[in-house]
Each structure stands twice: as C-alpha cells, then as structure tokens.
Amino acid sequence: MKNYIDIGINLTNRQFQNDTDTIIQNALDNEVVQMILTGTSVQGSKTAATIAKEYPSTLFSTAGIHPHDAKSFNNQSISELRKLVQLPHVVAVGECGLDFDRDFSPRDQQEKCYRAQLALAIEVQKPLFLHERAAFTRFMGVTKDYLPQLPKAVVHCFTGTLQEAKTYLDNGFYLGFTGAISDTKRFAHLQEVVKYVPLDKIMIETDAPFMLPKNVPKTSLTKYHERRNEPAFLPYVAQTVASFKGISLEEVALATTENGKGFFEI
Numbered sequence: 590m591k592n593y594i595d596i597g598i599n600l601t602n603r604q605f606q607n608d609t610d611t612i613i614q615n616a617l618d619n620e621v622v623q624m625i626l627t628g629t630s631v632q633g634s635k636t637a638a639t640i641a642k643e644y645p646s647t648l649f650s651t652a653g654i655h656p657h658d659a660k661s662f663n664n665q666s667i668s669e670l671r672k673l674v675q676l677p678h679v680v681a682v683g684e685c686g687l688d689f690d691r692d693f694s695p696r697d698q699q700e701k702c703y704r705a706q707l708a709l710a711i712e713v714q715k716p717l718f719l720h721e722r723a724a725f726t727r728f729m730g731v732t733k734d735y736l737p738q739l740p741k742a743v744v745h746c747f748t749g750t751l752q753e754a755k756t757y758l759d760n761g762f763y764l765g766f767t768g769a770i771s772d773t774k775r776f777a778h779l780q781e782v783v784k785y786v787p788l789d790k791i792m793i794e795t796d797a798p799f800m801l802p803k804n805v806p807k808t809s810l811t812k813y814h815e816r817r818n819e820p821a822f823l824p825y826v827a828q829t830v831a832s833f834k835g836i837s838l839e840e841v842a843l844a845t846t847e848n849g850k851g852f853f854e855i
C-alpha cells in the first residue's frame with residue numbers, strides 16, 4: 590500500500606459540484622490519503638475550509654487569493670484570510686503570486702495582492718502555496734523583498750525552465766509537479782527539470798479539475814467528464830516522476846508524502 594498526498598485540488602470548482610463525496614472516496618480508493626484544497630479567493634477559501642473541516646485529518650485547505658482574482662482584493666481581504674489561516678485545518682497561505690500569462694487582473698493589482706499575502710504568511714508563520722505563470726522575473730523581484738523572514742514555500746504546478754527551477758531551489762523553495770509533466774509535446778523540457786530537482790524538494794498535485802495527466806487511460810475517464818482531472822489520478826503524476834528519474838513508484842510515493850507531511854505539518 591502506497592500513500593499519496595495531493596497538495597493541490599480545486600474542489601470548490603463548479604466542475605465538482607455535488608460530487609465532493611464521490612471525488613474524495615475515489616481518491617482514497619486510489620491510495621491518495623490526504624488532500625489539500627486550494628483557496629483561490631476569500632469566498633473560495635471559506636468554502637474550502639468548511640469542506641476540509643468535514644473530513645478531519647484527510648482534507649486540509651489553504652487560504653488565499655489567486656492572481657486571477659486579485660481584482661477582488663480590498664481592505665477587508667487580509668483580515669478575512671487571517672481569520673481563516675488561524676484554523677488548525679487551514680495549513681497554508683495561498684495560492685498567491687503573479688500570472689502574466691492570462692492577465693485576468695491588472696498587474697499592479699496582482700502585485701499588491703501578492704505582497705499583502707507574503708506579509709500575512711510572515712505574520713502567521715504558515716507555509717506559502719505560490720503560483721507563478723509567465724512572470725518569473727517580476728515574481729522573484731517581489732518575493733526577494735520578503736525572503737529573509739519568509740516561511741517555507743512551494744511553487745505549485747511548476748512548468749518553467751530548468752534555470753528558473755534552479756533559482757527557486759537556491760532560495761529553498763519546493764516545487765509542485767502536476768500532470769503537465771506527462772504532456773511531452775507541450776512541456777517536453779520538464780523531463781530534464783524533474784530529473785534535476787532533488788526528490789526531497791518535490792511534491793505532487795493534480796490541480797484538479799485541471800491538468801489531466803496524459804497517461805490516464807481513457808477507460809478511467811467517466812463518460813460525462815472526459816477531460817476532468819481528479820485527485821484519484823495523482824498516482825499517474827507519481828508514475829511520470831518515477832519514470833523520468835528512473836526510480837520506483839514506491840520511492841516517489843514515500844518521498845513526496847514525507848515532504849508533504851513535513852511541509853504542511855499534517
């Protein structure tokens with residue numbers, strides 16, 4: 590029996606509406622024993638915390654504002670998040686960061702929202718769940734201002750270059766890998782990245798319902814949700830890590846679970 594921890598699922602996404610119990614049960618049936626629900630807005634973080642509380646020691650959540658949602662950031666946002674991160678089952682601040690790929694929020698607003706959450710993580714000393722897409726230089730520039738006091742941090746759904754991965758590692762960050770690593774057409778360079786990153790710095794996640802791993806057999810996808818990812822598919826991410834690194838699936842499960850437990854203190 591292997592045990593996996595999915596460090597990032599978007600269970601409050603409308604693609605999972607009314608399916609929560611089934612999704613959790615499917616995950617448990619596939620040896621995914623703990624899951625961390627990603628908070629992407631104040632409201633979403635509240636909902637995630639409420640769901641997590643119903644599954645003690647199995648589900649946990651984060652509280653934060655995604656850069657896409659930075660436009661909703663206001664004077665009350667941080668005090669709302671502060672209340673949430675003080676709950677024992679809310680284990681990290683985030684997801685937060687910068688996303689210059691889609692630019693769903695103005696960049697100056699993204700930066701303001703990100704800085705406020707970095708300061709919050711320092712204040713409450715809880716780990717950070719970070720999101721960076723097409724914004725590496727500015728992201729590091731902003732983050733550097735806080736580095737000396739910064740708690741542990743994971744850059745989730747890493748799809749950047751080897752050089753970017755090296756910079757994150759040099760700063761003590763963990764990297765979270767999703768099914769994107771199995772997309773050898775779009776993200777061929779990630780094979781080299783996964784090979785390079787030490788096993789004790791890797792965590793795995795589905796980022797469900799997004800990022801469906803390419804190696805999930807078609808027969809495992811339900812008729813009505815053929816493109817929907819779910820935490821039950823996390824072992825496919827582990828499988829890709831194992832094959833890129835030339836090690837056993839057991840080793841990947843053991844290491845990533847130990848990393849997740851230590852990082853989130855769960």
Ligand SMILES: [Zn+2]
Nearest residue numbers: 684720745746
């Ligand atoms: Zn993200």
